Amino acid sequence: ARRRGLAVVQLVGLSLSLCALLLLAVVGPGLLGQWRERLPPDTPNHFLLNVQRDQAEAVEQALRGMGVADPDLQPFGTGRLVAINGKPPQRTAVDEGDDGNDADRPVNFSWRHTFPPANTLLEGAFWSETTDAAEASIEQGWAGRYGIGLGDSLTLQLGEQERTFTVTSIRKADWDSFRVNFFVLLNAGAVGDAPYNLISSFHLPSGRTAALAPVVREFPNVSVLEIDALLERVREVIERVAQAVQLVMGFSLAAGVLVLLAALQATAGERRYDSAVLRTLGARHGQLRGAVLVEFGALGLAAALLAVSAAAVIGVLVSRQLFELALSPPWPALLAGGAIGIALSLVAGWSGTRAILRTLPMLALRQY
Structure with missing residues (x-):
């Protein structure tokens, strides 16, 4: 409450970066996985194009011979x-x-x-x-x-x-x-x-694509489009792009932690004075350390709640409105990401205030 403006900056910076990372690392793969699961096992994975009318019977017989x-x-x-x-x-x-x-x-x-x-x-x-x-x-x-x-x-x-x-x-x-x-x-x-x-x-089972070679040789005008190969290539591209974006979002999360550290540095003098006064009045070092952990734990918890809730809501809206999928938020992975956010907030808060808490009260009070 005393540092409301800085607390809002810290909260927004950490929650936004954590939300973006959760969307890419958790919700995105969940959407892709659900889309795959929605396709039945016998989903067509090959197309035959440009078959002429006089070739129809022979092509049908060849396909039946392959098990279609x-x-x-x-x-x-x-x-x-x-x-x-x-x-x-x-x-x-x-x-x-x-x-x-x-x-x-x-x-x-x-x-x-x-x-x-x-x-x-x-x-x-x-x-x-x-x-x-x-x-x-x-x-x-x-x-x-x-x-x-x-x-x-x-x-x-x-x-x-x-x-x-x-x-x-x-x-x-x-x-x-x-x-x-x-x-x-x-x-x-x-x-x-x-x-x-x-x-x-x-649909042809995996590994049976070679059976189409005789058909293509007999009917050179017929074109075969293998969907499995295209989907695999698309999946690889999506995964590589997602990995690259996740790396960028990782830097974004690191930037959110830096916002916490910058805010700590901006209030270092005030915190040093408060610590000196409290220790003069009899507060133990463990009590001051606990107060810092409670402060940044609460800040991390609030940021994690905002990030997890926003990632879940955005994921559900995107899946239903854009992809027409009924995505159920992957709560275990989202909550694990939120726990990581809380841990980062605690580590940042503790590392940023450790030197402040170690300052002797006499030295801190002399500066004022």
């Missing part, structure tokens, strides 16, 4: 979005330097009779397998980008032909599933003779 239970080859077409409700397409959110006109931009789409896996129907109804009506199903994010709703019409150029489809459903795609997903799905019965190739995603 249901090789799902889906049509992959590229066209242009010509109009929305008869007007040129305009995005509702336009980036800086972009006119928002998508009339000349390619649109990737697919078509099917049944509702796609790894998708959730949000609005409308998906078409029947037996109908050939010109219907379209739009992914939620893509619909919001153009302000498209149920009943709107989309005019697409499919090769040399233009066709108009009515939006009858809006769905949400689970992009984390690593399945083949499209923003625009069309009713297969209304597509006609649109040009396309085939794409597939499937």
